[in-house]
Amino acid sequence: MEEKIRALKEQLEADAAGVRSKEELSAFWQKYLGKNGSVAGLMKGLRDVPKEERPAAGKTINECKAWAEARYQQLNAEIERIELEARNRAEAVDITLPGTRREMGNLHPITLVKNRIVDAFAGMGFDVYEGPEIEDDDHNFTRLNVPKNHPARDMQDTFYVAEDIVLRTQTSGGQIRVMDRQKPPIKVLVPGRVFRSDSDATHSPMFHQMEGLVVDRHITLCDLQGMLDQFVQALFGAGVKTRLRPSYFPFTEPSVEVDVSCFECGGKGCPLCKHTGWIEVLGAGIVHHSVLENCGIDPNVYSGLAFGIGIERIAMLKYGINNIGLLFENDLRFLKQFKD
Numbered sequence: 001m002e003e004k005i006r007a008l009k010e011q012l013e014a015d016a017a018g019v020r021s022k023e024e025l026s027a028f029w030q031k032y033l034g035k036n037g038s039v040a041g042l043m044k045g046l047r048d049v050p051k052e053e054r055p056a057a058g059k060t061i062n063e064c065k066a067w068a069e070a071r072y073q074q075l076n077a078e079i080e081r082i083e084l085e086a087r088n089r090a091e092a093v094d095i096t097l098p099g100t101r102r103e104m105g106n107l108h109p110i111t112l113v114k115n116r117i118v119d120a121f122a123g124m125g126f127d128v129y130e131g132p133e134i135e136d137d138d139h140n141f142t143r144l145n146v147p148k149n150h151p152a153r154d155m156q157d158t159f160y161v162a163e164d165i166v167l168r169t170q171t172s173g174g175q176i177r178v179m180d181r182q183k184p185p186i187k188v189l190v191p192g193r194v195f196r197s198d199s200d201a202t203h204s205p206m207f208h209q210m211e212g213l214v215v216d217r218h219i220t221l222c223d224l225q226g227m228l229d230q231f232v233q234a235l236f237g238a239g240v241k242t243r244l245r246p247s248y249f250p251f252t253e254p255s256v257e258v259d260v261s262c263f264e265c266g267g268k269g270c271p272l273c274k275h276t277g278w279i280e281v282l283g284a285g286i287v288h289h290s291v292l293e294n295c296g297i298d299p300n301v302y303s304g305l306a307f308g309i310g311i312e313r314i315a316m317l318k319y320g321i322n323n324i325g326l327l328f329e330n331d332l333r334f335l336k337q338f339k340d
């Protein structure tokens with residue numbers, strides 16, 4: 001028995017030296033301490049030991065078992081230490097490395113300008129309403145005082161979706177939709193995409209407009225110019241002012257073209273204002289009495305003002321962009337420049 005135990009201890013030490021991982025350790029346990037392991041084998045061998053020697057032999061086997069278990073615990077601790085060190089090494093963070101920066105996105109220049117315009121008018125008490133991009137002829141033209149076959153239809157090259165259904169050519173249809181739902185006082189902005197069959201360096205078949213509508217008692221051109229003055233100052237700086245020139249829109253009478261004094265040269269004349277000191281920024285006017293009537297509002301009691309701002313035009317002026325196409329190509333090198 002002594003001999004067997006010594007051989008077992010020798011073999012166990014030899015195997016212990018080779019244990020490097022949890023898996024190997026588990027195999028080691030099976031081999032020596034498992035139910036059918038070597039130590040259990042020694043116990044079974046007791047049967048063959050003469051009766052009087054059994055107590056002593058049993059004691060030796062138990063000592064051997066305790067020793068093997070202690071050896072196993074020792075190996076276990078050792079392997080846990082090795083694995084922890086390996087994990088620490090793998091997960092080590094070099095705090096002297098430069099950090100990985102998270103890139104900040106920014107808003108599209110059209111969105112930036114749209115937000116600026118909304119902010120400027122929200123401060124004057126305007127709400128925002130959005131109408132549909134696919135519009136019926138009635139809202140886009142007829143009730144805006146442009147009946148079928150009226151020559152003013154040629155002012156805008158229209159995309160027809162079906163007979164009497166168009167991709168809206170202007171946000172002015174929003175005026176009708178708002179006045180249908182709400183009675184004066186009305187103060188509303190209508191932003192949105194509009195579509196016209198037109199394309200060159202300053203025109204795109206899809207672009208954005210911001211319609212403004214105010215209806216109340218005693219609304220005049222003075223109210224219009226006062227509001228627009230505030231608006232251009234919020235966008236282009238405190239020093240700028242507006243100028244109204246006579247124009248024509250079928251749904252306003254009188255109609256005006258609104259210029260802003262050149263924010264680049266202060267009005268002295270420069271390439272941006274083509275040496276005139278003024279830059280055209282939007283169309284506007286006093287809402288035509290027929291349009292009010294078309295929406296069930298009595299033009300003898302109420303009057304209104306309306307304006308239509310081209311958002312791309314303002315963005316191009318504000319940021320010095322010379323080709324409208326840049327706004328729609330989604331070239332990140334271009335878009336990243338606009339942080340407001």
Ligand code: PHE
Nearest residue numbers: 170172249283284306307308
């Ligand atoms: N809807 C006009 C256009 O697209 C602009 C406009 C709006 C003019 C409101 C006057 C009043 O050209």
